[in-house]
Amino acid sequence: MHKPISKNTNWCFCPDCLGRGKKNSKRHKKSNSKDEIAIKKPKQLQQKICKTCLGSGLIASENPPHPNCKTFPKVAIIGGGIGGMALAVACLHRGIPFTVYERDTSFNARSQGYGLTLQQASKAIKGLGISSLEEGVISTKHVVHKTNGEVIGEWGMRKWVGAEETKKPKRTNIHIARQTLRLKLWEQLKNCDSIKWGHDLINLQTNAEGVALKFRVNNEIKTTQAHLVVGADGIRSCVRKLLFGNQISPLRYLNCMVILGICELNKLEDVESDLLDGATVFQTANGTDRIYIMPFTKDTIMWQFSFPVTETTAKALSKKGAQVLKEETVKRANWHSPIPQVLKNTELSRISGYPVYDRKLLTPEVFENNCNITLLGDAAHPMSPFKGQGANQALLDALSLARSIFINCRRSDQWRINGLRQSILSNFETEMIDRCAAKVKGSAEAAKLLHSAAILKPADKPRR
Structure with missing residues (x-):
């Protein structure tokens, strides 16, 4: 039996799966040798979750392994x-x-940036010795609006009615500060x-x-x-x-920039909106500009406002500081509640912006x-x-x-x-x-779609 997990647990690789989290399933030899001859390309071995480490590739230990300089590259x-x-x-x-x-x-x-959403990596973090994320927030609903508040898309494990009847998803998205x-x-x-x-x-x-x-x-x-x-x-x-x-x-400039902010929920106590329940992600768009708001911590939300602009303008705006970035966002996103209230109550120290690139x-x-x-x-x-x-x-x-x-x-x-x-x-x-x-x-492609009329097409599925 392995050491029970605690907050101060150390970790080392699982000896049974060699830290992979999976083991190859045993293949039974076929009685008909013709089958073996006919197979020119060997099939990939099927893998199963390692029962020892439950798929993490790690087991608890008194101390992490000592660096093995004789065996491994530095x-x-x-x-x-x-x-x-x-x-x-x-x-x-x-x-x-x-x-x-x-x-x-x-x-x-x-x-070190704002928030991130653990998707595929929500399982992988266990392979990094993180057995739980108490600070993480799980969103259970995603809503898309027009600027007047009309809902044009809605999905997620939770519904406004009958939430108890929804099935548990195979994978949840965990929102956490970087x-x-x-x-x-x-x-x-x-x-x-x-x-x-x-x-x-x-x-x-x-x-x-x-x-x-x-x-x-x-x-x-x-x-x-x-x-x-x-x-x-x-x-x-x-x-x-x-x-x-x-x-x-x-x-490679993607023809848009983003402005980011973090707003404390206690500054929005007078705002009545189901969108601020701490478990809802929502976005609003007009076919050009778009705002995306998600839980950041249990006490805050993060917003991301994005819009098409030339690279020269994006660089200039990003250098002008938080006050100008906030004014630009307020001017462009004077949309349905609670967006204006969220923007108004975001402190300048928690606003930044930058041009969007990839390679x-x-x-x-x-x-x-x-x-x-x-x-x-x-x-x-x-x-x-x-x-x-x-x-x-x-x-x-x-x-x-x-x-x-x-x-x-x-x-x-x-x-x-x-x-x-x-x-x-x-x-x-x-x-x-x-x-x-x-x-x-x-x-x-999302950088184009989210700032086009395509985002306004009614559909209960992700836009990003």
Whole structure:
């Protein structure tokens, strides 16, 4: 029997499934040998959930595994956002030696964004040692309106009447502040002395031992060495720029900008609206502009206002500060209640805005000359926020890479002989790119659809 889970539980990989969360089902040998001869391509083995770890790939332990420097490659993770922290945690659980290098001087040095919705990754977070998200809010209803408040779309597990009769969905969407999730990851790393704050990467140089990294730290230049470098440093990734320059898949403007805000629910106590029940997501659009409002925490809601605008105007607006951004939103979104009240009661300190970009997805071939360097998250496949997929895919990337390192390096020195690209990276990147291709494309398409007349077509299904 494994140690019971508590708030301070440590984790290590499950020995029964080797940290994968799934095991191959046993195949019964067929009595008819002709069947075997006829099969030219072997069928993929069916997998089942590991009963030992219940699919997480982890078991509770007294302490996390010690870093195994003799067996595994030393990993340098550039960027301490959600993707970088997730990879660090996944390495920690498997005894893979790692160091996170973050240019910020501390965990709270700057804002780490607004809210995110855990979709596919709501199950994956258990594979990152997060057994529960008390701070998360589950939405059970989604409503789309015209600007006069007319409902043109409605879906979700809850209805206004007969909620008790609705079936429990296979997957729920959990809304949580990005910084809260990042904190959940960081708390597992605080005692391992493997996060280096204030490290600004300035150069990478491959060599016989792997990669030499050069950082600027407090106006000094420091160097270090790693077998593998992972760029998890966001849409304007320094690692990506050092690898490819700005010529390959440059930033692609999606012809709109977003303005974001967080409003405290206690400032809306005099507003009567079922849309503010803390479990409803709603959006309103006029065929050009659109606002999306969702639970942020149990006490706050987050809004995202987006509209088409030239890149030059978007850049200029984003630099003018919160007051101008708020005025722009109030002017454009003077729509049905409770939207005006939400905007009015949002403090300037909780408003920001930016132009929306993505990049054309890289191909696996682009990486082939980079034997010991790879990317994940927004550094690899940035996408618009309109599908809510960026953080989800970054978490899946991190777990996928850590599992691949562990499985392919734990019993063999072949990675030292054949190289990390052949042993790990090519397969990891191919899987990541295949998984994210539809997400990048769909997110770009959503940027067009949500700001067009198509969003106003009545339909009880998602617009994003």
